[in-house]
Amino acid sequence: MKNKHWLILALLFAAVLTLGACGTADEDDTATDDATETDEDTTEDTIDFSVAMVTDEGGVDDRSFNQSAWEGIQAFGAEHGLERGTHYNYAQSDDAADYMPNLNNLLQQDYNLIFGVGFELREAVEQVASANQDTHFSIIDEVIEADNVASVTFAEEQGSFLVGVAAALKAESDEVGFVGGISSPLIKRFEVGYVAGVKSVNPDLDVRINYAESFSDEQMGRSFANSMYGDGIDVIYHASGAVGNGVFTEARNRIENNPDQPVWVIGVDRDQYEEGQQGDHNVTLTSMVKRVDVAVQEISEMALSGEFPGGEHIILGLEDEAIAVADTNSDAYTDEIREAVEEWKQRILDGEVVVPQTDEELEDYLDSL
Known part of the structure; x- marks a missing residue:
């Protein structure tokens, strides 16, 4: 269901796509250590906010779904001059047994917003979110009915x-x-x-x-x-x-x-x-x-601004410019x-x-x- 929060987010989607469609974050895990530039108005000293994600078994370098989500968090960190490890990070899951330990590890590090990337994390996120009502969570590609969880699915x-x-x-x-x-x-x-x-x-x-x-x-x-x-x-x-x-x-x-x-x-x-x-x-x-990167980045922005869409199910499709078809290979396409x-x-x-x-x-x- 879309409400006033998501109307704002849809507009941000269009803006980010217009400004940043040609750029992607570095694929190297260590490359994000360089993404800590600050401007004179926004520094790590003035932002008391942190965000992290737990991958599914595909891993953060799957060149697909998890990597796209990580790129969204990287973009958010770069936008606000945040430091990786202190203000944003990810936890790699090699199999389903890693989901719960990874979520709990990020909780112990006091991250304000934690993403579960993929439908396989539904049970683990639901359980951890229920026991930690003061922390914001978001699940990608699944729906969890909880006031502190924002659910995002795509068409x-x-x-x-x-x-x-x-x-x-x-x-x-x-x-x-x-x-x-x-x-x-x-x-x-x-x-x-x-x-x-x-x-x-x-x-x-x-x-x-x-x-x-x-x-x-x-x-x-x-x-x-x-x-x-x-x-x-x-x-x-x-x-x-x-x-x-x-x-x-x-x-x-x-x-x-x-x-x-x-x-x-x-x-x-x-x-x-x-x-x-x-x-x-x-x-x-x-x-x-499928613009998982933009969804992750903009939900992080909403949480930072105090407009976290907890309890909402956000559905994104062609009309939101969140689903698209690439035409990069002009010789074949x-x-x-x-x-x-x-x-x-x-x-x-x-x-x-x-x-x-x-x-x-x-x-x-x-x-x-």
Whole structure:
């Protein structure tokens, strides 16, 4: 539900996207130590506020979801001249057993706002937030009903639909691929939206679907991609965190060995153009961009200003400019694809197309085509 707090946040989204769409934080963990510049009005001495996040198992350097959230915190720290370790930081989770200890460790360090990044942290955040009412928490991609928790979810199905349109127009084979992380209602939205977009353009195009049941097993991603590309599938969309790194590795290796082979990956969460670079070629067709970084940064701003949206469920989609489709690879993302994606985007914004989120809704949608 959107209220006055979120109307302010939506405006901030647009402002940040306009001013900072071309910049990203350094990927190196140690690079943020340099992001401590202060201006004459805002220094670490005048701000009594701190923020931290707990990653899911994909890790902060997954080049996807967790990394995007960390970039949001880095941007917030740089904006206010804060010092990493004192005013902002992250706790890495290698598996689910790390969630609770990491949250408690950040609590002991007295962070004012703590993010749980990913639906897998729901239970741990809910439990810790219940026992620590004076601390603000935010959960990304899940909903927790608590006065000291801000819940943020995205309309991933909308962006996935649009990259499905791109995949259908790019495919030269009779099948495209989808690689998911852990089976869940969240990743199902990616899958269903993608299938709906593909079928809207070409009802005869099949979609092969594989789930890794992990967000960190890169080898599984590579194995899936090897099988799909080997069977002639030329476009794969992944919604799988670091598993997708394996998909990119397989695609890059294939294009290195045979530059003429049509091999494409559709990235997720952030523009993954750089992940696709192999020599003079780039295998990234496009990416479904989900502005987790902006959401994290702006919720931190709201908490700092005393306007923390505790108890609210914030839903972000195309209309908020929080979901987008990257067009960085102009050699692959043709004018035909760009124009078609824009047309379908407008139909979604106009309410003409309601993108399905579940298998049942997908079945009804396909019957209506």
